[in-house]
Amino acid sequence: MPIKFKPKLLPLKKEEELKTLVENRSVYALPHCELNVFETHQASEKVKLVFNDMVLTTMLRGKKVMHLFGSQHFDYLPGESVIVPNYEEMVIDFPEADRDNPTQCLALAVDGDILKDTLQLLNDKYPKAETGDSWNIDLSCFHLQNSLEITATIDRLVRISTEPIAAKDVLADFTLKELLIRLMQTQARQLILDSYHKHTGNRFAYVVQYIKDHLHEEITVDKLSNLCCMSKPNFFRCFKREFGISPVDFVVQERLKQAKTLLGDVSMSVSEACYASGFKDLSYFFKLFKRIEGVTPNEYRRRLN
Structure with missing residues (x-):
């Protein structure tokens, strides 16, 4: 069961508003995004x-049914x-919305020039580890779970956009570029996670498969870097650059997802699921489970059953 990181809720409009x-x-306009x-x-x-521009949308409250492409x-x-070119x-249904359960969604329209500049910077200065691969927004991965990094960056951009902050335009541009980078890193991570068995020539896909197959064992960065035939510092740097998360944090997140799956089995105790x-x-x-999920493993299990 994937981990969902939810941006901070925004105050709802009063009925008379x-x-x-x-x-x-409600619209907040900035030089390179809206x-x-x-x-x-x-x-x-x-x-x-x-x-008219590419849009990154993020759900805050409620449920929509999206019809795309x-x-x-x-x-x-x-x-x-959801990324929309x-x-x-977009054709949208709101099957459950009412005054007690409204939907709330952010839609960030991104100017094409800042997207082009960000892609050029990444491909020139920080090229991908695999030869022939390049940074881009991949529309085959248009519906994704927010990563912790995406959520934090969205929260920061919303605060910059909606509050009276000095040098707002400059801060917004820096944060928007960071958001685009985080988005591409998360896409790269999700694409490998969803189909790592298909990317047989990709070293990181091989590492992801190894991690998934050996979650119950000790996994070291030394072992992972050897699998990639890379030095430990180079592997650590490239992995974090491509996926936006360190190998150590990636292993922890995968273990947490595995634990959530095992907690659905009532025949297994919480400690057994942990180990x-x-x-x-x-x-x-x-402590980790409560910090990430907002509830204890026991409370999470009760919600499942």
């Missing part, structure tokens, strides 16, 4: 939305983001 109950829009906050307070179907549709929930029509996922310290496991 709403211009419409369906996709009420932050839109959409709220819907009643059930609706087939609401259409188009932007002509035929694809899926539930869209808090802790998830420019001029692509079977590769954690050696039960107290550390409880």
